[in-house]
Amino acid sequence: MDLARLTRIDETTWRIDPHGAMRVPAIVYGDERLISDMDDKVYEQVVNVAMLPGIVQASYAMPDAHWGYGFPIGGVAAFDAERGGVVSAGGVGFDISCGVRTMLTDLKVPDVLSVQKTLADSLCRQIPAGVGSTGAITLDTIEMDAMLSGGARWAVDRGWGDASDLNRIEENGTMAGAMSECVSERARERQCREMGTLGSGNHYLEVQAVAEIFDAGAAKVYGLAENDVVVTIHCGSRGLGHQIGTEYLREMVAAASASGITLPDRELACAPINSDVGQRYLGAMRAAINCALANREILGHFARRVFSHFFPGRTLSLLFDVSHNTCKVEPHVIDGKRRHLFVHRKGATRAFGPGHESVPADLRQAGQPVLIGGSMGTGSYILAGEASAEQKAFSSACHGAGRAMSRHAALKQWSGRKIQDDLRAQGILVRSPSTRGIAEEAPGAYKDVAAVVAAAEHAGLARRVARLRPLVCIKG
Amino acid sequence: MSGALVATKGDPRWEHFPHAADVGVRGFGKTAAEAFEQAALALTAVVTTAEVRPAVSVNVECEAPDVELLFVEWLNAIIYEMAVRRMLFSRFAATIEGMRLQGTLWGEPVDVARHTPACEPKGATYTALRVSKDESGVWTASCIVDV
Numbered sequence: 138m139d140l141a142r143l144t145r146i147d148e149t150t151w152r153i154d155p156h157g158a159m160r161v162p163a164i165v166y167g168d169e170r171l172i173s174d175m176d177d178k179v180y181e182q183v184v185n186v187a188m189l190p191g192i193v194q195a196s197y198a199m200p201d202a203h204w205g206y207g208f209p210i211g212g213v214a215a216f217d218a219e220r221g222g223v224v225s226a227g228g229v230g231f232d233i234s235c236g237v238r239t240m241l242t243d244l245k246v247p248d249v250l251s252v253q254k255t256l257a258d259s260l261c262r263q264i265p266a267g268v269g270s271t272g273a274i275t276l277d278t279i280e281m282d283a284m285l286s287g288g289a290r291w292a293v294d295r296g297w298g299d300a301s302d303l304n305r306i307e308e309n310g311t312m313a314g315a316m317s318e319c320v321s322e323r324a325r326e327r328q329c330r331e332m333g334t335l336g337s338g339n340h341y342l343e344v345q346a347v348a349e350i351f352d353a354g355a356a357k358v359y360g361l362a363e364n365d366v367v368v369t370i371h372c373g374s375r376g377l378g379h380q381i382g383t384e385y386l387r388e389m390v391a392a393a394s395a396s397g398i399t400l401p402d403r404e405l406a407c408a409p410i411n412s413d414v415g416q417r418y419l420g421a422m423r424a425a426i427n428c429a430l431a432n433r434e435i436l437g438h439f440a441r442r443v444f445s446h447f448f449p450g451r452t453l454s455l456l457f458d459v460s461h462n463t464c465k466v467e468p469h470v471i472d473g474k475r476r477h478l479f480v481h482r483k484g485a486t487r488a489f490g491p492g493h494e495s496v497p498a499d500l501r502q503a504g505q506p507v508l509i510g511g512s513m514g515t516g517s518y519i520l521a522g523e524a525s526a527e528q529k530a531f532s533s534a535c536h537g538a539g540r541a542m543s544r545h546a547a548l549k550q551w552s553g554r555k556i557q558d559d560l561r562a563q564g565i566l567v568r569s570p571s572t573r574g575i576a577e578e579a580p581g582a583y584k585d586v587a588a589v590v591a592a593a594e595h596a597g598l599a600r601r602v603a604r605l606r607p608l609v610c611i612k613g
Numbered sequence: 614m615s616g617a618l619v620a621t622k623g624d625p626r627w628e629h630f631p632h633a634a635d636v637g638v639r640g641f642g643k644t645a646a647e648a649f650e651q652a653a654l655a656l657t658a659v660v661t662t663a664e665v666r667p668a669v670s671v672n673v674e675c676e677a678p679d680v681e682l683l684f685v686e687w688l689n690a691i692i693y694e695m696a697v698r699r700m701l702f703s704r705f706a707a708t709i710e711g712m713r714l715q716g717t718l719w720g721e722p723v724d725v726a727r728h729t730p731a732c733e734p735k736g737a738t739y740t741a742l743r744v745s746k747d748e749s750g751v752w753t754a755s756c757i758v759d760v
Contacts, residue, residue, distance in 0.1 A: 176633055204633035206740035206757055231735040231759045268660055268730035269699045269723030327696045338732040338760050339634075376696045379735040379759075383689050390682070390739070403739035543631035544732075544760070573662075573731040613732075 138165075138175040149200070149596040150529075153180070158401070159187040159196075166530070166596040167200040171588055174541065178204035179211075185401040186214050190409070191222025193471060193478055197530045199485050200592035201539030201584060205230070207404030210484035210540075213533040215469065217478055218410035223398070224418055225407035226389050228481035229464050231382035233422055234429030235340075235373030236460035237508040237536075238306075239519065240437055240453040242444065244366040246346045249608055252447050253566060256344065257609040261568035263443050264342050264436065265334040266613040268570075272333035274435070281325050284332070285317035288427030289458075292434040297333070299441075299455075302434060304497050306458040307487065310434070312427050316420025320377070321384055324421075327376030328428065333435035337571075337613035339537075339578060340372040341510075342440060344609040345517065351601035355503035355521045359456055361603050368444070368453060369517060369605070370436050371510045372613075373462065374429035381425050385418045410479055419464070426463060433458055456519075457506035461486045461536035469531055480531050488534035488599045490524030507599045509590055510537045513567060513610040514560055514580025518590045518601060525597035534599035538586035547582040548573065556580075560610075569612035578612060627655040630741075632757045637741055638688070639755035645680060645744060648754035649687050649714070650705040656688055657701055657720075659760060661728040665703035667719030676713040681744045684754045687714055688737035692758075695734070699723050735759040 143151040143165065151172055153163040163183040165172060179202050186208055187196035193215045202211030207227030216222030249256065265272050274297075276284060284291045289310030292298040303310040335342060347365040350356045361367075374381075389406035392414045400406060408415040441453045464481045471478075489496050489505040496505045507520040515538070526532045542550075553572030556579050560567050569575050587604075594600045630637035636659050640651030657665060671694050675686035691702060702720030723730060735758075742756040 178633070206635070206738040206759065210634055227739075231738075267725065268733045269725055269728075271699070323693060323697075327693065336733060337730070379696075380693070383692075383736040386736075386739070387682070387686075391678070403742065406739070540634045543633060544636055545629055545631040570725050571729045571731045573729065577731060 138172055138177055138180050140169065140173055142180060149592045153184060155187065159184060161187050161192050161195050163187050163196040165198040165202065166598065167592045168588065171200055171584065171592055175202060176204040179209045182207070182209040183212060185405055186212060188401050189223055189225065189405065189407060190398060191216040191220045193217050197533065199533065199535040201535040201537055201589045203539045205483060207402055208481065208483040211535060212483045213481065213485045213530050215478040215480045215531050216410065217476060222410050222479060223407035224410050224415045224464055224479055225405060225481060226382055226385040226418055227404045227406055228483055229422060230462040230483050231379045232373035232462055233378035233382060233425035234460040235462045236429060236433065236458065237369060237371045237510050238433050238437060238458035239456045239508050240368045240440065241360050241456050242366045242368060242453050243451055244448060246364045246366060248448065249344060249366050253608060256447055257566040257568050259443050260342060260609060260611050263439055264611050266570065266611055267337050270334050271330045274332040276329045276332060281329065282317045284431050285320060285424035285427055286315050288312055288430040289434040292431040297438045298434040302455040305455040306430055307460055310430055312423045312430065314420065315423040315427050317424050319417040319421040320381060320424050324377045324380035324384065327380045331375040332432060333439060334375060335372050335436060335613045336375055337574060340613045341513065342436065342611040343369045343607045345369055345605035345607050347603050348516065348606040349604040351603065352521065355602045358500055358503035359506060359519065359602060361519065367605060368440050369508065370433055372432060372436065374425040375432060377428045378425040381421045385421065388414050422464060426460060429460060430458065457508065459486050459508050469527065482533055484536050485533045486536045487532060488522030488526045489532050490522045490526060507534050509535060509586065511586035512538055512580040512583040513565065513578060513607055515586050516607060517605040518586065519603045519605065520590060520593065520599035521602050522599050523597050526599060529597055535589055535593045538583040538589055540582060541584045542582040544577040547577050547579050551576045551579040551581065565607045565610060567610045567612060574612055627651040629655055629658065635757050635759050637755060637757050639753060642752050645752045645754065646707040646709045648752040649684060649707045652688065652754045653691055653705040656691060656734060656758060657703060659732065659734055659758060660730045661701060663728045665701045665728065666721045667704040668721045669719065671698065671718045673716045673718065674714065678712060680712065681742050683712055683714055684744050685737045685739060685742060685756060687716065688758065691718060692734050692736060694718060701728060732760045
């Protein structure tokens with residue numbers, strides 16, 4: 138991205154003044170290197186979002202932003218229904234409620250190293266991953282409806298989870314306002330055999346070591362200490378979310394045109410929040426959020442089963458579960474007034490600061506855990522939301538490292554087998570049905586996650602609590 | 614990546630083009646329908662470059678207000694069949710009349726050991742969406758697929 142096209146506000150805040158059809162400015166967070174390495178398409182997309190009706194305050198891009206479709210990945214935008222605001226299927230993305238959960242294990246690194254290979258093999262067998270995999274769970278119409286309304290609570294009620302997890306999941310495990318009747322037969326059909334599956338692409342289950350603590354106070358609140366072992370799962374709403382995204386995107390292209398909304402890019406297809414299609418999308422999207430919450434709960438349960446075999450009597454307790462592709466109604470104070478806004482986060486994590494009422498009581502003093510998935514080589518981070526994120530970006534932060542290179546380019550540069558061997562030499566065991574998939578997800582294809590989280594911290598979005606180093610990575 | 618999953622003479626008839634997180638598919642043909650068929654091969658190549666046997670056929674139908682949206686519908690129809698049938702497809706036939714497409718897909722169930730599928734297409738997007746005919750009469754159909 139050409140730095141000359143942005144106004145630098147401070148070291149990690151860059152502004153694009155409204156021009157053309159922009160209704161609000163665009164704000165991009167990141168240090169000079171991250172911003173200059175961002176694709177020009179990020180500039181174009183964050184500007185396009187600023188043109189949508191009813192947008193409030195600014196169109197934001199997080200430090201891990203990269204070229205998406207419609208919205209940038211790492212895009213945040215809030216809309217006011219009372220002022221003609223819109224909801225955008227493209228602003229949520231195809232993998233609705235894709236997110237990350239991290240579970241604490243009460244194990245130390247040496248415990249895992251002694252069984253690392255067999256643990257990796259066992260997880261690989263027990264966690265359905267990759268194209269063509271099916272879960273052990275098949276849902277009929279009644280169970281599908283119950284899942285779409287109940288989310289992680291449904292999974293717990295069916296015995297695929299633990300009730301103590303629920304208050305460590307956003308929305309306490311159940312997204313209110315889901316309307317399963319707005320979910321098509323085709324979306325249901327794509328999902329009926331996909332519960333408890335990881336998917337593919339950048340989705341993973343990792344066994345990780347806590348490699349470094351940055352904020353001892355918050356780490357204590359979160360139950361993290363150096364050399365602890367945690368399990369992190371990254372996946373979303375599987376085929377159901379993909380199909381809902383596809384169908385409503387199509388419908389919103391027509392709806393936007395019918396509502397007289399000029400789209401700078403068809404992928405920004407949207408509909409007024411107060412419209413039939415807008416409301417139906419919100420109902421279906423919330424059902425897909427429940428699907429993702431249930432799916433991660435079930436995968437967590439599968440991981441628990443494997444761990445209980447290797448480490449009898451030990452328990453895995455959920456630290457937190459965050460979603461990073463959502464549209465949620467949240468109260469935010471704008472110009473001194475509390476307004477309910479429809480906050481789109483596409484590849485961005487909610488990041489409520491210390492004391493926020495929506496953070497579980499036992500974590501509240503530290504702020505909401507913000508779980509950042511890095512690449513399989515460089516590791517991941519646990520951050521804590523900052524109160525200043527409210528003013529900076531509607532309480533949002535980055536969601537991952539962000540890709541620096543296309544899959545296409547990664548394939549040309551790396552061999553999956555060699556990456557697997559190199560990582561094994563570093564003590565990281567990778568299991569995947571596809572070596573090509575490993576090459577596409579090569580650590581070098583991602584931005585420097587350390588720079589991304591440092592920028593998020595400097596920008597006042599979220600502060601670093603711990604760095605995680607992978608020990609085992611199950612890739613889809 | 615470019616090439617042909619089924620034997621065709623001459624230049625590659627489809628290709629992938631880069632996108633930061635996802636992948637672009639592009640097909641070329643003497644007609645829009647042929648470009649659609651070729652782009653479908655590019656879609657399969659997102660998942661696997663192994664041989665996919667055209668053992669079973671599946672019929673699809675779709676329609677849209679314009680030819681570009683029809684292209685996205687076509688790819689999404691294939692993605693849907695791949696997902697619910699857990700199949701991969703290697704031969705495609707499409708006919709377009711007006712803004713209505715009738716197509717047949719030939720393929721086989723995913724065999725993880727043999728196909729070593731890389732990543733799963735989630736949906737075709739309207740980003741970099743273009744269906745057009747150049748001066749020499751060659752049709753191109755392309756868009757970004759979310760994976």
